[in-house]
Amino acid sequence: MNGATSPSASPQHGLTDRLARWAKGLSGKADDDEGGAEDQRPRAGSAANREVTRRRRLYEEIGDFLFAHDLDLTPINFSVALDYLTGANIGVEKAIKAVLMERGKITNGWIESVAASQNPDEVTPDSLATMLDKVEENLTQFTGLMHESRNSAKDYGAALQEQAKGLAEGGDAEPVLARLVGLTRSMVEKTRLVETQLRENQKQTQALKSSLENARRAAEHDHLTGLPNRRAFEGVLREEVKLAQDNGETLSVAFCDIDHFKHVNDTHGHETGDRVLKFVAGLLAKVSNDHCHVARHGGEEFVMLFRGKTAAEACEAVDAVREDLSTRSLVNRTNGERMERVSFSAGVANVLAYEDPRSALKAADRALYLAKEHGRNRVYLAAETD
Template identity: 85%
Template sequence: MTGASSSSASSQHGLTDRLARWAKGLSGKAEEESAEVEARPRPGSSSSREINRRRQLYEDIGDFLFAHDLDLTPINFSVALDYLTGANIGVEKAIRAVMMERGKITNGWIETIAAEQRADEVTPDSLATMLDKVEENLTQFTGLMHESRNSAKDYGAALQEQAKDLVEGGDSEPVLARLVGLTRSMVEKTRLVETQLRENQKQTKALKSSLENARRAAEHDHLTGLPNRRAFENVLREEVALAQAQGEQLSVAFCDIDHFKHVNDTHGHDTGDRVLKFVAGLLAKASNDRCHVARHGGEEFVMLFRGKGAGEACEVVDGVREDLANRSLVNRATGERMDRVSFSAGVANVLAYEDARSALKAADRALYLAKEHGRNRVYIAAETD
């Protein structure tokens, strides 16, 4: 694929090695898959179980690729691996969605989804890294300015003191007069430099303010005005730590607009965008310092509730769902009344799972169950997931 050609050589080599090991496993030689294994492991040992697990994974990947008639390429292998292991929620959700709609995926579709995932995940992080680096440099520069200004003041004061002593001594009056004049000139120059440094410091503060604005822009969805997925992931880490430290409950909910493709196809993307903003506004009404709402991507939103269990969070989400379902929306462009717009949602107790990623996957599974059982409903994930 075109986008894949820019991948690093090391990444491609790593995937090629994995493909080779997979092929070796299919041919019945997985026992010697690792060069570090010096002896054949005993049946039932941890090494044996790991080899069997990997062999099964490679076979599952092979079955997946062959079932969809996909080429044996590194990008296809990588996407299949992410889907089967659940390592990438975005890939997993996208594949499930297209399989529900079409029943099969293609090489071209995988190239598209892989490019979208890379653009969504890498670009914001690259921007954040750049902003962090610039801020670091600005902080160092500000420190240097402070240091230079203090040094200039000390130097000027010392010169003035020396000049005063020499004048009071009365020796070599013409020389001393010139020294006094030179000293005064140097003091004046020092004051000029100090003024320039103060001005530069003001400019630096203004630039830092601009960078803060840029950072906020990088963490917000331009269409809805809500925080984006990157911002949500940062908040999630912070809220997990707070909830654990304070012994509070923490719940997460995924909300996905039902039949959103039909809205776009029937009424156009401009109307679709207005529907997204309208739903975002309804969800945002529930937000506060203990309830965070973000656009997770596409027509999906995510909510995080600190201090609420899954049942309480479900009540809040269901209230918004009912509010939306009871509204009668109109296409502004045509005046045509739209079909009922609704969303489905899945809720999970974050701290009931091994980590936040597992909780997100549980909420996502509950969301898909809500979709499969008729849409326009909220399901709670079973904590045994």
């Protein structure tokens, strides 16, 4: 695993196909060449040779793009770079141009969000949560229908019993009444059986709803660090903004990004990189409480929300965690070697000083990149006129 979230099967398979085709092209073999005896290498100046050159140049451009932005070599990053450099996806091209114009650099986490927005049909935590909402709604309706059916069956049985009792006491048409009484008793027994089945079905429905709730929680948590994910954070942000406004409290947000995380992965391996992510997540989570929420925003980036703290106070809280991390001496468990110092940079903004929460998040993100540009391992406060 690396700094970026694992892509879905479709983009990865598509990239694998592309890499396979490029590999064949770079080796001078046609797609249908299975290593026959005849030499089928393209002649100089041929169309096939020009295609090989074009592919090789594109491959180099993609590598340069990933290296320039310090991006992990993952299928999702490779695919987005390909779409941008070839103009194959206008949406991706516009998004990358916009962010490059705004801050001159892109990150693994940002690419994740772009890829997700360009593939709305893929099963994402958001789409999964939507499906769970719909299933839960249907189950709630079904539970109501079962409850109504049970009550109707009970009322119908009681009415039949009462009418049968009255007819039986009249003394006329005894054979008919006897059959009616027998039929009524049979109906009552069937009704009781249906009630038993409905009660059992209701228990099963409640168990299923509980399972769906567990699935919902899973959809809102990052499986690696155990922290809430971006979707969960966005829901908390909406709630906290309302609480802060209603109670006249301050609200601050911080973006924290591990410095040189790609180097950690490249030097020590992705397994060690995962442990670093979990370690940093643990340090950040220690300060969380009812008024402080921590989530993994994507890749090596975390987000913190402080209700009741000014932006300056939030800076102090984040900086205390940053200082704690920068003094830790981590060891690569795989080989026992001592790792370079791990640190993170952060940007903090006053949420209520901006027109909307999204603008505040952008301001905190810009402050984070200023911290990166000015040396890393530091916390910067966004200007409220930003």
